[in-house]
Structures are given as C-alpha cells and as structure tokens.
Amino acid sequence: MGMSYTLIVFLIILGSAACVGMCWGVWSLHNGRQASESMDAALRDPEQDQAVYMREVRLRQHEMLQNAYGRKYMA
DSSP states (O other): OHHHHHHHHHHHHHHHHHHHHHHHHHHHHHHHHHHHHHHHHHHSOHHHHHHHHHHHHHHHHHHHHHHHHGGGOOO
C-alpha cells in the first residue's frame, strides 16, 4: 500500500515538473522573440527606417491619388 502512494506522489511531481517545463519553454520562446526584435530595432539605422517609412507614405499617397483621380493624376 505504501508503494502505491509513493508512485502516485512521484507521478504527480513528474506531471507538475512537465507542466512547469512546458510553460517555461513557451514563456522563454515568447520573450526571446521579443528581445531579438527589440535588439534588431536598436541596431538598425534610424535614417534608413525614416527613408523606408517615407517611401511607403509616398507610395500610399500615390495609390490614393490614382484611385481618386484615375489616370488623370501622374506623379
């Protein structure tokens, strides 16, 4: 009878450890991804980011003007 209680306690501890391990793995993967993104952002050149942003703004404005005025608008 004592052996079965030991086995039950062992299985409960083993299951708890497995759950903790999986939760820690998911958490570390999630936070690792965020940390690498913020590190990439810190290493990028701000002027290059601004140039990319302005190019996207100009393209969006061009599309909006073409949609509004059709072929009459040429940049």
